[in-house]
Amino acid sequence: MEQAIIDKLYEIVSKDRIFTSKADLYAYGFDASIHHAMPSIVVKPKSSEEVEEIVKLANEYSVPVIARGAGTALCGQAVPIYGGILLDMTGMDKIKEIRIEDLYCVVEPGVIYAKLNEALAEYGFFFPPTPGSGDVCTIGGMIAVNASGMRAIKYGATRDYVLGLEIVFPYGRVRFGSKTLKNSAGYQVERLIVGSEGTLGIITEATLRISPLPEKRAVALASFNDVVKAGEGVAAIIAGGMLPSALEIMDKVCIEAVKKAMSIDLPDAEALLLIEVDGKAGEVKEGIEKIAKILEEKADKIEFTDDEGRMTELWKGRKGVLPSLSRYGEDMVSVSLADDMSVPISKIPYAIKEFQNIARKYGIIVGTYGHAGDGNLHTKVLINPKNVENWKKAEKAVGEIYKVVYELGGIASGEHGIGITKAPWINGDIETMERIKKAIDPNNIMNPGKMDQWKKSIIAYLRYK
């Protein structure tokens, strides 16, 4: 990177918030994906004004700018593959406003999801999208990939809660959206930014809709001797007019991985459904009874609990599936490939069966779990990452998995985004995306090479050497 740019960055941001050592650049080159690349410099802005000046400078010199929150992205969104300026947004971590009576809050992008909910809980409110990484991820990152999680079936995804954004585009700082719950006053560019993965602009402030916390929650854990029966159970719950606050599925590989890694008490089964109902006490009781009736004939066993400790344990087990798979077998680790496809709800059992067939064909292990209630599945590919042949096999398997997904009427990503790892399977018209990108970012400085711009093999910039 040109010295002139570095000198100017020191004029914008104090030196204790600029990192240039090789060790720091190396550490910042990872997110939670299979990719790694080093930025040229890391800058940690404290204000919208600083971000604006940095982006302006980068645009002037045509240098890439990549925003990053906690680095929990699973598809390489925060990996600076062409170097450039990496913006560590965690320095902008203020909760600026909480307006309970108006149902919104205003936050900076570096606020940790769990901390926002801690603050809102004091008022009996919450920000409902519940990503598995919620204890550590940032709101900015959630918006950038339109994150959601297990409660999306009832509460929706991050996009449904973004009322307004302040965004720094290469040409300047702008605002879209409002503090009102309804908005029909022009292009809703704030919604376009949700899921844009930093390829258009940098989010510097977000106005988010909030919801009252439910009075009570209860959980049912149903075990099945056949994954198809579990899938039928899901379809029956939805068709029965139920709207649980979570409806999760785990296949046998995932059940075993969690039991092994986390010592959590789960039944031995081919598939588990974890179903949460929330609301007023009476509604919860009624909901759980109705679900019990629906699943009665299909499930082998059903456990109900409203005990906080057991519910926390069960959710801990569910959230821990992803990393626990890393401990599933000797010499095998869980790598983030084909990680969050969405299919029509009724197609889930077919998808899981097909994924297992593909895994067998290529001699790899694929664990499947996810948000069955909204059709969003997660698969994890387990391979020995030190063997190049394994990556080749995995890439082929991933291609076949996505072929099945699209044949079933699904899409490549429900909540993790595209980045590099899912770039060949991006959804929608590429030319339109390119036109939008060019209009906003003509010099292609905003997180270049991601999403529709990545045209090569996904086994690239591997973090595993």
Added chain:
Amino acid sequence: MLEKYHDEILSCTGCGFCKKSYYAYKFPQKESDFPKGKIMISYGLLTGELEEDMEAVKAIQKCTLCGRCEEDCPSLIKIADVIKATRNDLQLMLPEHEKIFHNFKEKGNILGEENFFKKGGSIVFFMGCLTNREMKDVVISLFDKLGIDVTIIGGCCGYPIEKIGRKTEDKIKKELEEREIEKLVMACPNGMLALSEFSSLHISQFVLSLGVDFRRNDKNYIYHDSAFLGRYLGIYEEPRQIIKRIGNLLEFDENGKMARQCGGEIEFRMAFPDEAKEIAEYLIKEAKEKNATIVTASSHCYSHLKEYGDVIDILQLIEENIK
């Protein structure tokens, strides 16, 4: 050494859950301040993508090895072991670590102080550097009150030196091997870990085994689990049992296996005083809110925490209240 942990590092999914407990502090300002960053830097050093320099050394040394982050890691990565193995392969040393290493070699005491020795019977108390500085008189008085003619051996166990990745001599081990020891007692978990082959007892375990009585008071005491006494040695209950016999035992919100460290490990706080201060003040604040005196069971913890708040070590608590 680090090569042994190659697969362990690859098993890290990079999920970042290890950052959770760090969010309580202001000092983690960049990726390499978090456990994930250190694991990745270890990987870079292992693969040769990263060359060792002082910044890499600083990142790898800025960790107490307390293991709290491992409790949040769903992949069960042995984070502290990976970091320790990385340190073993480092060539460069932080200036503060050079100082304690020099003291260790020259004086057999990482603080560069005179070690204390006392001849006595077959009950042996290993003093260690921090206990020697903070609690020497308390130890002598306690054994007097217990009516035990204790043998006291001073010197550095070498554990802080091992923690920074340097090899130690077996001077103390040889000294202990030459003695007839009925029971080896220590007040410092560092020593218990370094000299683990001698099956030592923590002072709280030893005193409990004697069945002594204590004077009771109405004070609130909040017990701070030392990471090394707790997570490493599995000793959680004995100090609590003693506290309960003396006063009211309160707990930190995160305690036992989930306890937060205090930043008191000497090699850490010498190199990173500001970080160590912030970590200590986090515990002090909670203790104040609960209107309680912190009880430590490690001389490292005591000598650090006492700088910032109301603290008593289990040695003092026993010595003051034994009947």
